[in-house]
Amino acid sequence: MFKERSALIVWVSDLKQAKNLERYGNIHYISKKMQYVVMYMNAAGLEDTTKAMQKLSFVKKIEPSMRGEIKTEYNSNVPDKTSFYSY
Template sequence: MEIVQREKLIVYLKNMKHERHIRKYGHIVYSNKQLKYVYMYVDTERVDEIVDKLNKLKYVTNIVGSPYKTLKKVYDKEKHEELN
């Protein structure tokens, strides 16, 4: 079995009743009814294609990619730690 690389998208909707319509684009992990957004995972190879399709839908207000790729994962020693 091959592991497929996925990427998380945060999709903001006008109304949460449209959540079931976007299930065909990826795997929904979490949905927030108050703020009207959905976390969904999509195959990395198809991200651009799916984002284009989602942007064309009239009930999607905004799509944000996961900030995980841009986060710093390796930290240097802080200045106060070097003194000890």
């Protein structure tokens, strides 16, 4: 039902032309200060799409997002100290 998605960070030299990246995937965020675009696309055609985007004149560098590899479940081995301070 849901397709596998992956995120890319695309560093651009011109923000006006960065809107043209919408045909390759969904643009999630555009940073005006640092001039990069965060976009999501289907993981099935990721390599072909990145090669096509790399050929664009305003694209400097394309990096895969590491958000999927970051651990988001945390556990605490430290005991709860609030019971020591109760009256």
